[in-house]
Amino acid sequence: MSYTAWILITASLVGLTCGLIGVFLILRKMAMMADAISHTVLLGIVVAYLVTQSLSGIHMLIGAVLAGLLTTFLVQWFHSRGVQEDAAIGVVFTTLFAIGVILIATKVGNAHLDVQHALMGEIAFIPWNVISLPLIGEVPRATLMLFIVFIIVVVALIAFYKEWKLTSFDPALAASIGIPVMFMHYLFMLLVSITTVASFDAVGAIMVVAMLIAPAASAYLWTDRLSIMIMISGLLGVLSAIGGYYLAVWLDTSISGSMAFATGITFVISFLFSPKHGILWKMRKVGTG
Template identity: 60%
Template sequence: MSYEFWILLTGSLVGLSCGIVGCFLILRKMSMLADAISHTVLLGLVMAFIVSQSMNGFYMLIGAVIAGLLTTFMVQLLNSGGIQEDAAIGVVFTSLFALGVILISIFAKNVHLDVEHALMGEIAFVPWNTVAVPLLGNIPKSVVMLGSIFIVDIVVIVLLFKELKLTSFDPSMAAAIGIPVLIVHYILMGLVSVTTVSAFDSVGAILVVAMLIAPGATAYLITDRYKVMLLLSGGIGVLDSIIGYYGAKMFDVSISGAMAVAAGLVFLVVWILSPRYGLLSIWLNQKLTHE
C-alpha cells in the first residue's frame, strides 16, 4: 500500500469513529464535553505512564477511559450542585488538562509525550510506525488501533442501540421503563474517551474535537432520522478527511489542521444549503410567507 493510502485510511477511520460517536453527543446537547474529554485524557495518559512506566497502548487506553469518566463524573457532580453545565465543563476541563501538563513537565520530560504532540499530532508520520499483523504483514500501528476501536464502537452501539436512542431523546421515559440511564451515559463517555485516545498519537486533539462535533452537526442539518444521521455522520467524517488531505497537499500545510478546516467548511456549506434547516431555505420560506 502507498504512503498516501495509509494517511487517507487513518484520517477516514478517525472521521468514521469520531463521527458516529459524536452523533450521540450532538443529540444529547453535550458537544462541548467532547472538547473537555479530548483534552483531559492527557491527564489519563500521563498517569498511565507514571503508574506503568510504559507507553504501551493498552495502558494508555485504560488511563484515557478513567480520565474521561472522571471528567464526566466531575461535570455532573458540579452541575447537580447548582453550577451551570458550561461553567462546570470549563472548570473541570481547564483544571484536569493543566494538571496533566504539570505532571508531564515533572515526570515525563524525556518521554515521547508532550502537550504539542497531544494537541496537534502528526498524521504524516503514521505510515512509518508499523506493527506486524498475521496474514496482513506490516501495518501502521495507528491504523490497527483506530480500526480496533472503530469495531468496538460499532459493536457497543449495535448492542445498546435501543438504550442509546431512548436515553438520547427521552431520558425520563428511558428511566421509567427500567433502562439504567446513568450506566448507559458512562458507557458512552467511555467510548468517547477510547475513541479520542486512539486518534491522539496520529492526529491530535484538535482534529478529534472537530470530527466529534462537525460531522454529527452537519448530519443533523440534513436529516431527522436517527439511523440515517449515524450513517451520514460517519460518511461526512470520511469526506472531511479526504478533502482535508488533498487540501493540505495542495497548499503544503498541516494535514490534521486541513482536515479540521475541511470539516468546518463542509458544515458551513450544508448550513447554507440544507433543504430544511439551511440559511437559504429559511430565507426563501420567510420571503414566501411575507408575500
C-alpha cells in the same frame, strides 16, 4: 499499501468513528464534553508514562480511558450538586488538562511527549510505526487500534441503539420504563473516551473535537431521522478527512489542522444549503411565499 493510503485510511477511520459517536453527543447537548475529554486524556497518558516509564503499551490506553471517565464522573458529580453543566465541564476540563501540562513540563523530561503533539498530533508519522499481523503483514499500530475501536463502536451502537435513542430524547421516559439511564450514560461516555483515546495520538485533540462535533452538527441540518443522521455524519467525517489531506498537500501545511478546517467547511455548506434548515433554502421559501 502506499504511505498516502495509510494516512487516508487512518484519518477516515477517525472521521467515521467520531462521526458515528458525535451524533449522540449533539443530541444529548454534550458537545463540549467531547472537547473536555479530548484534552483531559492527556493527564491519563502522562500519569501512565510516569508510572511505567514507557510510551507504548496497553497502559497508555488504560490511563487515558480512566482520565476520560474521571472527567465524566466529576462533571456529573458537580452538576448533580447544583453547578451548571457547562460551568462544571469548564472547571473540570481546564483543571485536569492544566495538571497534565504541568506534569509534562516538570516530570516527563526528554520523552517524546509534548503539548503541541497532544493538541495537533502527527498523522504523517503513523505509517512508520507498524505491527506485523498474520496473513495481513505490516499494519500501522494506530490504524489497527482505530479499526478495532470502530468495530466496538458499531457493535455498541447496534446493541444499544434503542436505549441511547430513548435516553437522548427523553431520559425521564427511559427511566420510567426501566432503562438504567445513568448506566447507559456512563457506558456511552466510556465509548466516547475510547474513541477519543484511539484518535488522540494520530491526529491530536483539535481534530478529535472537530470530528466529534462538526460532522454530527452538519448531519443534524440535513435530516430529522436518527438512522440517516448517523450515516450522514459518518460519511461527512470521511469526506472531511480525505478532503483535508489533499488541502494540506496543496497548501503544504498541517494535515490534522487542514482536516479540522475541512469539517468546518462541510458545516458551513450544510448551514447554507441543507433543504430542511439551510439559510439559503429558508430565504428561497420566504421569497416564493
